[in-house]
Amino acid sequence: MHNTSATNDGQETRLLLENVDDDVEEQVKNGAESSQRGWERPALVSFTALGLLLLGGFFYLSNQPNASGEGPRGDYLWNGTHEFKRTVILVSIDGLRADYLDRGLTPHLLDISKQGIRAEYMKPVFPTLTFPNHWSLMTGLYPESHGIVANSFWDPASNSMFMYNHPEASLNASWWFGEPMWETAEQAGLKTANLMWPGPPVTSSGFSPTYHVPWRDKVPLEEKLDQIFKWVDMDVEGRPELIVAYEPSLDQAGHAHGPMSKEVNETLRSVDKFAHSLHHEVLARNLSDIADVIFVSDHGMADTRVTEWILVDDESMLGSYGDEEPTWDVVTHADGWPNMGLRFRAGTDQRAVLSKLMRAAKDPRYIGKFDVFNVAIPMPERYHFSASERIAPVWIVPRLGYALTTKESGEGGPSHGDHGYDNDEPAMRAIFVAHGPFSTGAKGIASREGKLNGWHSTATDEHIVQGFQNVEVYNLVMRLLGVDDVAPTNGTAGFWDAYLEA
Numbered sequence: 267m268h269n270t271s272a273t274n275d276g277q278e279t280r281l282l283l284e285n286v287d288d289d290v291e292e293q294v295k296n297g298a299e300s301s302q303r304g305w306e307r308p309a310l311v312s313f314t315a316l317g318l319l320l321l322g323g324f325f326y327l328s329n330q331p332n333a334s335g336e337g338p339r340g341d342y343l344w345n346g347t348h349e350f351k352r353t354v355i356l357v358s359i360d361g362l363r364a365d366y367l368d369r370g371l372t373p374h375l376l377d378i379s380k381q382g383i384r385a386e387y388m389k390p391v392f393p394t395l396t397f398p399n400h401w402s403l404m405t406g407l408y409p410e411s412h413g414i415v416a417n418s419f420w421d422p423a424s425n426s427m428f429m430y431n432h433p434e435a436s437l438n439a440s441w442w443f444g445e446p447m448w449e450t451a452e453q454a455g456l457k458t459a460n461l462m463w464p465g466p467p468v469t470s471s472g473f474s475p476t477y478h479v480p481w482r483d484k485v486p487l488e489e490k491l492d493q494i495f496k497w498v499d500m501d502v503e504g505r506p507e508l509i510v511a512y513e514p515s516l517d518q519a520g521h522a523h524g525p526m527s528k529e530v531n532e533t534l535r536s537v538d539k540f541a542h543s544l545h546h547e548v549l550a551r552n553l554s555d556i557a558d559v560i561f562v563s564d565h566g567m568a569d570t571r572v573t574e575w576i577l578v579d580d581e582s583m584l585g586s587y588g589d590e591e592p593t594w595d596v597v598t599h600a601d602g603w604p605n606m607g608l609r610f611r612a613g614t615d616q617r618a619v620l621s622k623l624m625r626a627a628k629d630p631r632y633i634g635k636f637d638v639f640n641v642a643i644p645m646p647e648r649y650h651f652s653a654s655e656r657i658a659p660v661w662i663v664p665r666l667g668y669a670l671t672t673k674e675s676g677e678g679g680p681s682h683g684d685h686g687y688d689n690d691e692p693a694m695r696a697i698f699v700a701h702g703p704f705s706t707g708a709k710g711i712a713s714r715e716g717k718l719n720g721w722h723s724t725a726t727d728e729h730i731v732q733g734f735q736n737v738e739v740y741n742l743v744m745r746l747l748g749v750d751d752v753a754p755t756n757g758t759a760g761f762w763d764a765y766l767e768a
């Protein structure tokens with residue numbers, strides 16, 4: 267997440283990494299053994315099932331009850347020992363920039379993508395910040411529709427400030443519009459689990475995930491892995507069919523040390539091992555035809571070590587000329603770091619403010635460094651960032667390489683990496699990697715129909731699909747879970763038809 271990283275000193279990060287590495291390494295080394303423990307959980311194993319295994323009834327998703335009365339009923343699926351319902355495990359690795367996967371440091375994520383499917387990138391919503399994007403992933407809506415327009419912003423309707431790092435206030439359901447996928451699934455009678463995914467524990471319509479582990483910082487990856495598989499190993503009647511989980515360590519390393527740092531590379535290795543352990547545990551339970559595992563991220567990370575700072579209260583921007591009152595003094599709220607959404611004292615002539623900003627934007631010293639938007643100069647359409655009273659009337663959006671500040675706030679701080687910029691910037695791109703029945707079906711359709719447009723092979727067996735927007739993910743998960751009664755979203759109608767059997 268955002269500012270937590272700023273206070274993260276290097277030593278703490280290294281300690282965390284050491285712990286994570288050891289723990290996950292241990293998991294990888296003992297993979298066979300730990301999966302064996304999974305099989306041997308007394309509540310989960312029956313002798314009939316073991317007999318079936320020996321008879322070779324290993325991989326089949328038969329819908330037919332067997333003669334002994336054990337095995338799958340009705341629409342239930344069968345992994346060889348237990349009944350399952352179709353399951354989706356959606357994991358967000360905060361700040362995993364799309365091209366991090368090309369560093370040679372993520373062999374496991376690449377291996378999962380070769381067995382499954384990978385998007386060239388996933389496009390975040392603007393602003394490319396953690397809370398807006400995680401809520402877009404959950405709801406399929408742009409921030410102007412789901413209401414979380416930045417990590418911190420002023421809401422004129424309630425006369426109060428949303429601050430992501432004040433959970434007692436910000437997790438109140440009234441802030442969060444739209445219907446998260448776990449609510450839609452719950453409404454359809456499915457059980458869901460939420461492991462620290464940013465968002466409210468209960469929506470304004472009163473729905474909660476069946477299981478919810480609230481946000482805590484510095485939780486070891488092995489603890490998260492254990493929690494996910496405690497859920498997977500539940501009895502079928504209590505087991506969640508949708509599990510969403512969140513991991514922030516890579517974003518924290520990116521902010522504190524920058525995207526090119528060795529700390530980011532070390533954390534990248536640790537989240538890659540976590541991905542491997544998770545995938546391994548799914549395969550060990552023979553769930554690759556039952557459970558879709560989808561790894562996503564919310565946004566990328568830009569290197570801000572050489573950022574040029576722009577003082578918005580400089581006299582060339584909104585400062586004062588001579589004895590005149592500085593225009594900056596009429597600003598009551600500045601939302602949305604590293605962008606600035608400006609609100610003003612009642613009675614302020616906003617046209618005058620805007621003309622000052624426009625004059626500055628055309629000044630040779632600022633050309634190409636930031637853009638200014640308001641009602642008269644609308645945001646680019648692709649931002650989908652205007653139709654909400656929570657969006658301030660005037661926005662200054664810096665381009666990559668530049669950041670906004672004031673004389674009082676000063677420059678710098680410990681951040682060496684940041685995000686929040688234009689969602690078309692390659693450095694802001696996120697990832698999408700999936701393995702399970704979805705990827706098997708999608709690859710089958712593509713090869714059967716000879717529809718290789720939009721697909722290309724970078725290795726013998728790796729398929730990479732074209733980049734797409736994260737507002738499509740809600741509809742994918744609902745289709746994978748067989749939930750038809752879905753909420754309206756900003757996703758594209760029929761987007762997944764090319765990937766999924768009708």
Ligand SMILES: [Zn+2]
Binds near residue numbers: 361
């Ligand atoms: Zn983030």
